[in-house]
Amino acid sequence: MTAVEEKFSLTEVLSSFKACLEKENQDVLMDYYISGWKGLVRFMNSLGAIFSFVSKDAVSKIQIMEAFRKSSSGDQYRSLQSMVAYELKAKLVDLNKRAEHSNSGCRTILRLHRALRWLQLFLEKLRTSTENSKTSVLCTEAYNDSLANYHPWIIRKTAMVSFYALPARNTFFEVMNVGSIEDVVTMLGEAMPYVSQVYDITQQLYAQHNLLDLP
Numbered sequence: 001m002t003a004v005e006e007k008f009s010l011t012e013v014l015s016s017f018k019a020c021l022e023k024e025n026q027d028v029l030m031d032y033y034i035s036g037w038k039g040l041v042r043f044m045n046s047l048g049a050i051f052s053f054v055s056k057d058a059v060s061k062i063q064i065m066e067a068f069r070k071s072s073s074g075d076q077y078r079s080l081q082s083m084v085a086y087e088l089k090a091k092l093v094d095l096n097k098r099a100e101h102s103n104s105g106c107r108t109i110l111r112l113h114r115a116l117r118w119l120q121l122f123l124e125k126l127r128t129s130t131e132n133s134k135t136s137v138l139c140t141e142a143y144n145d146s147l148a149n150y151h152p153w154i155i156r157k158t159a160m161v162s163f164y165a166l167p168a169r170n171t172f173f174e175v176m177n178v179g180s181i182e183d184v185v186t187m188l189g190e191a192m193p194y195v196s197q198v199y200d201i202t203q204q205l206y207a208q209h210n211l212l213d214l215p
Protein backbone atom coordinates (compact mmCIF):
# COMPACT_ATOMS: atom_id res chain seq x y z
CA MET A 1 0.00 0.00 0.00
CA THR A 2 1.39 3.43 -0.83
CA ALA A 3 1.50 6.27 1.69
CA VAL A 4 -1.34 8.01 -0.13
CA GLU A 5 -3.55 4.93 0.03
CA GLU A 6 -2.78 4.45 3.73
CA LYS A 7 -3.98 7.94 4.52
CA PHE A 8 -7.19 7.53 2.58
CA SER A 9 -10.23 8.30 4.67
CA LEU A 10 -13.67 9.58 3.86
CA THR A 11 -12.99 12.67 6.00
CA GLU A 12 -10.39 13.91 3.52
CA VAL A 13 -12.60 13.12 0.55
CA LEU A 14 -15.51 15.07 1.95
CA SER A 15 -13.24 17.96 2.93
CA SER A 16 -12.76 18.60 -0.83
CA PHE A 17 -16.40 19.63 -0.95
CA LYS A 18 -15.77 22.15 1.82
CA ALA A 19 -12.71 23.44 -0.06
CA CYS A 20 -14.89 23.76 -3.18
CA LEU A 21 -16.77 26.72 -1.81
CA GLU A 22 -15.00 29.96 -2.52
CA LYS A 23 -15.37 32.24 0.50
CA GLU A 24 -16.15 35.58 -1.14
CA ASN A 25 -18.76 34.71 -3.73
CA GLN A 26 -19.70 31.08 -3.11
CA ASP A 27 -18.37 29.95 -6.48
CA VAL A 28 -17.90 26.18 -6.67
CA LEU A 29 -14.26 25.57 -7.55
CA MET A 30 -13.77 22.91 -10.23
CA ASP A 31 -10.43 21.47 -9.08
CA TYR A 32 -11.76 20.65 -5.63
CA TYR A 33 -15.04 19.37 -7.07
CA ILE A 34 -13.07 17.00 -9.31
CA SER A 35 -10.77 15.96 -6.50
CA GLY A 36 -13.80 15.18 -4.31
CA TRP A 37 -15.15 12.92 -7.03
CA LYS A 38 -11.79 11.22 -7.53
CA GLY A 39 -11.70 10.40 -3.83
CA LEU A 40 -15.24 9.02 -3.92
CA VAL A 41 -14.33 6.80 -6.86
CA ARG A 42 -11.31 5.45 -4.97
CA PHE A 43 -13.57 4.74 -2.05
CA MET A 44 -16.06 2.97 -4.29
CA ASN A 45 -13.28 0.91 -5.90
CA SER A 46 -12.25 -0.29 -2.47
CA LEU A 47 -15.73 -1.81 -2.11
CA GLY A 48 -15.06 -4.32 -4.87
CA ALA A 49 -15.12 -4.92 -8.61
CA ILE A 50 -18.89 -5.19 -8.69
CA PHE A 51 -19.08 -1.41 -8.80
CA SER A 52 -16.63 -1.04 -11.67
CA PHE A 53 -19.49 -0.25 -14.09
CA VAL A 54 -20.32 2.74 -11.90
CA SER A 55 -16.75 3.84 -11.35
CA LYS A 56 -15.93 3.58 -15.09
CA ASP A 57 -18.68 6.04 -15.89
CA ALA A 58 -17.69 8.40 -13.07
CA VAL A 59 -14.02 8.22 -14.15
CA SER A 60 -14.85 9.01 -17.76
CA LYS A 61 -16.79 12.08 -16.62
CA ILE A 62 -13.95 13.18 -14.34
CA GLN A 63 -11.55 12.80 -17.28
CA ILE A 64 -13.75 14.94 -19.52
CA MET A 65 -13.62 17.70 -16.93
CA GLU A 66 -9.87 17.35 -16.38
CA ALA A 67 -9.32 17.66 -20.11
CA PHE A 68 -11.33 20.91 -20.21
CA ARG A 69 -9.35 22.22 -17.27
CA LYS A 70 -6.03 21.40 -19.01
CA SER A 71 -7.12 22.78 -22.39
CA SER A 72 -6.36 26.25 -23.73
CA SER A 73 -9.72 27.41 -22.29
CA GLY A 74 -8.83 25.91 -18.91
CA ASP A 75 -9.30 29.20 -17.04
CA GLN A 76 -12.93 29.31 -18.09
CA TYR A 77 -13.43 26.08 -16.15
CA ARG A 78 -12.08 27.46 -12.88
CA SER A 79 -15.51 27.23 -11.27
CA LEU A 80 -18.90 25.76 -12.16
CA GLN A 81 -20.19 29.33 -12.49
CA SER A 82 -17.48 30.38 -14.94
CA MET A 83 -17.97 27.16 -16.93
CA VAL A 84 -21.72 27.75 -17.32
CA ALA A 85 -21.18 31.38 -18.37
CA TYR A 86 -18.45 30.46 -20.84
CA GLU A 87 -20.07 27.43 -22.45
CA LEU A 88 -23.44 29.14 -22.84
CA LYS A 89 -21.96 32.31 -24.30
CA ALA A 90 -19.78 30.36 -26.74
CA LYS A 91 -22.72 28.04 -27.61
CA LEU A 92 -20.81 24.97 -26.52
CA VAL A 93 -23.79 23.20 -24.94
CA ASP A 94 -26.27 20.93 -26.73
CA LEU A 95 -29.49 22.12 -25.14
CA ASN A 96 -32.11 19.83 -26.68
CA LYS A 97 -30.38 16.93 -28.33
CA ARG A 98 -26.85 15.55 -28.13
CA ALA A 99 -25.02 16.61 -31.26
CA GLU A 100 -21.88 18.64 -31.84
CA HIS A 101 -21.21 19.28 -28.16
CA SER A 102 -22.27 15.93 -26.78
CA ASN A 103 -19.81 16.03 -23.90
CA SER A 104 -20.02 19.62 -22.76
CA GLY A 105 -18.80 20.52 -19.31
CA CYS A 106 -22.35 21.54 -18.37
CA ARG A 107 -23.95 18.17 -19.18
CA THR A 108 -21.04 16.23 -17.70
CA ILE A 109 -21.19 18.12 -14.40
CA LEU A 110 -24.98 17.71 -14.38
CA ARG A 111 -24.52 13.89 -14.29
CA LEU A 112 -22.11 14.18 -11.36
CA HIS A 113 -24.39 16.70 -9.69
CA ARG A 114 -27.29 14.25 -9.80
CA ALA A 115 -25.02 11.58 -8.34
CA LEU A 116 -24.05 14.00 -5.56
CA ARG A 117 -27.71 14.06 -4.55
CA TRP A 118 -27.59 10.27 -4.24
CA LEU A 119 -24.47 10.56 -2.08
CA GLN A 120 -26.10 13.18 0.11
CA LEU A 121 -29.18 11.01 0.69
CA PHE A 122 -27.20 7.83 1.21
CA LEU A 123 -24.72 9.29 3.70
CA GLU A 124 -27.50 10.97 5.63
CA LYS A 125 -29.29 7.62 5.85
CA LEU A 126 -26.09 5.93 7.01
CA ARG A 127 -25.47 8.65 9.58
CA THR A 128 -28.91 8.20 11.12
CA SER A 129 -29.08 4.41 10.67
CA THR A 130 -29.24 1.87 13.46
CA GLU A 131 -27.38 -1.39 14.01
CA ASN A 132 -30.03 -3.38 12.18
CA SER A 133 -30.17 -1.15 9.10
CA LYS A 134 -29.21 -2.80 5.83
CA THR A 135 -26.88 -0.79 3.61
CA SER A 136 -28.48 -2.27 0.48
CA VAL A 137 -31.88 -0.92 1.58
CA LEU A 138 -30.46 2.51 2.47
CA CYS A 139 -28.66 2.67 -0.85
CA THR A 140 -31.71 1.55 -2.84
CA GLU A 141 -33.92 4.16 -1.15
CA ALA A 142 -31.38 6.92 -1.81
CA TYR A 143 -31.01 5.78 -5.43
CA ASN A 144 -34.76 5.62 -6.04
CA ASP A 145 -35.15 9.16 -4.72
CA SER A 146 -32.40 10.57 -6.92
CA LEU A 147 -30.44 9.03 -9.79
CA ALA A 148 -32.99 6.34 -10.68
CA ASN A 149 -35.25 9.04 -12.08
CA TYR A 150 -32.67 9.72 -14.81
CA HIS A 151 -31.59 6.17 -15.60
CA PRO A 152 -33.13 3.79 -18.13
CA TRP A 153 -34.56 0.48 -16.92
CA ILE A 154 -31.48 -1.60 -17.70
CA ILE A 155 -29.17 0.61 -15.63
CA ARG A 156 -31.67 0.77 -12.77
CA LYS A 157 -31.87 -3.02 -12.77
CA THR A 158 -28.07 -3.45 -12.81
CA ALA A 159 -27.63 -0.84 -10.08
CA MET A 160 -30.25 -2.47 -7.84
CA VAL A 161 -28.61 -5.90 -8.18
CA SER A 162 -25.19 -4.47 -7.36
CA PHE A 163 -26.50 -2.84 -4.18
CA TYR A 164 -26.99 -6.31 -2.66
CA ALA A 165 -23.19 -6.68 -2.80
CA LEU A 166 -22.65 -3.69 -0.53
CA PRO A 167 -20.86 -4.55 2.69
CA ALA A 168 -22.81 -4.57 5.94
CA ARG A 169 -23.14 -1.32 7.91
CA ASN A 170 -20.26 -2.06 10.30
CA THR A 171 -17.86 -3.00 7.53
CA PHE A 172 -18.92 0.10 5.65
CA PHE A 173 -18.06 2.31 8.59
CA GLU A 174 -14.68 0.57 8.91
CA VAL A 175 -13.81 1.03 5.24
CA MET A 176 -14.40 4.76 5.66
CA ASN A 177 -11.29 4.71 7.83
CA VAL A 178 -12.54 7.45 10.11
CA GLY A 179 -12.59 5.69 13.49
CA SER A 180 -15.42 4.33 15.62
CA ILE A 181 -19.03 4.43 14.49
CA GLU A 182 -19.51 7.45 16.76
CA ASP A 183 -16.56 9.17 15.04
CA VAL A 184 -18.10 8.50 11.63
CA VAL A 185 -21.46 9.86 12.75
CA THR A 186 -19.78 13.01 14.09
CA MET A 187 -17.66 13.45 10.97
CA LEU A 188 -20.67 13.05 8.68
CA GLY A 189 -22.64 15.53 10.78
CA GLU A 190 -19.87 18.08 10.29
CA ALA A 191 -19.00 17.38 6.65
CA MET A 192 -22.39 16.84 5.02
CA PRO A 193 -23.61 20.45 5.32
CA TYR A 194 -20.78 21.43 2.93
CA VAL A 195 -21.77 18.73 0.45
CA SER A 196 -25.36 19.98 0.70
CA GLN A 197 -24.23 23.54 0.14
CA VAL A 198 -22.29 22.55 -2.99
CA TYR A 199 -25.34 20.64 -4.18
CA ASP A 200 -27.75 23.52 -3.51
CA ILE A 201 -25.58 26.17 -5.16
CA THR A 202 -25.12 23.99 -8.25
CA GLN A 203 -28.83 23.18 -8.40
CA GLN A 204 -29.67 26.88 -8.24
CA LEU A 205 -27.08 27.73 -10.90
CA TYR A 206 -28.44 25.09 -13.27
CA ALA A 207 -32.07 26.04 -12.58
CA GLN A 208 -31.33 29.70 -13.20
CA HIS A 209 -29.94 28.86 -16.65
CA ASN A 210 -32.49 26.15 -17.49
CA LEU A 211 -29.83 23.47 -17.60
CA LEU A 212 -31.40 20.81 -15.38
CA ASP A 213 -32.57 18.62 -18.26
CA LEU A 214 -29.54 18.70 -20.54
CA PRO A 215 -29.56 15.66 -22.83
Ligand SMILES: CCCCCCCCCCCCC/C=C/[C@@H](O)[C@H](COP(=O)(O)O)NC(=O)CCCCCCCCCCCCCCC
Pocket residue numbers: 010040041043044047051053054057058111112114115118139143147155159166176215
Ligand atom coordinates in the same frame (compact mmCIF):
# COMPACT_ATOMS: atom_id res chain seq x y z
C1 LIG B 1 -21.21 2.86 -2.48
C2 LIG B 1 -21.79 2.12 -3.56
C3 LIG B 1 -21.86 2.78 -4.84
C4 LIG B 1 -23.24 2.86 -5.31
C5 LIG B 1 -23.35 3.75 -6.48
C6 LIG B 1 -24.72 4.30 -6.58
C7 LIG B 1 -25.01 4.97 -7.82
C8 LIG B 1 -25.48 4.03 -8.89
C9 LIG B 1 -25.29 4.67 -10.19
C10 LIG B 1 -25.39 3.72 -11.34
C11 LIG B 1 -24.70 4.34 -12.51
C12 LIG B 1 -24.46 3.34 -13.58
C13 LIG B 1 -23.45 3.73 -14.60
C14 LIG B 1 -23.95 4.48 -15.80
C15 LIG B 1 -24.38 5.65 -15.74
C16 LIG B 1 -24.71 6.54 -16.87
O1 LIG B 1 -25.61 5.99 -17.79
C17 LIG B 1 -25.28 7.79 -16.25
C18 LIG B 1 -25.70 8.80 -17.27
O2 LIG B 1 -24.59 9.25 -17.99
P1 LIG B 1 -24.74 9.53 -19.57
O3 LIG B 1 -25.88 10.51 -19.71
O4 LIG B 1 -23.41 10.10 -19.99
O5 LIG B 1 -25.05 8.23 -20.22
N1 LIG B 1 -24.26 8.34 -15.39
C19 LIG B 1 -24.58 8.86 -14.19
O6 LIG B 1 -25.72 8.96 -13.77
C20 LIG B 1 -23.42 9.33 -13.32
C21 LIG B 1 -23.19 8.27 -12.32
C22 LIG B 1 -22.02 8.58 -11.46
C23 LIG B 1 -22.08 7.69 -10.28
C24 LIG B 1 -21.02 8.00 -9.34
C25 LIG B 1 -21.27 7.30 -8.06
C26 LIG B 1 -20.13 7.51 -7.17
C27 LIG B 1 -20.39 6.85 -5.90
C28 LIG B 1 -19.35 7.15 -4.92
C29 LIG B 1 -19.54 6.22 -3.82
C30 LIG B 1 -18.87 6.67 -2.63
C31 LIG B 1 -19.49 6.04 -1.50
C32 LIG B 1 -19.12 6.74 -0.29
C33 LIG B 1 -19.97 6.26 0.78
C34 LIG B 1 -19.32 6.24 2.04
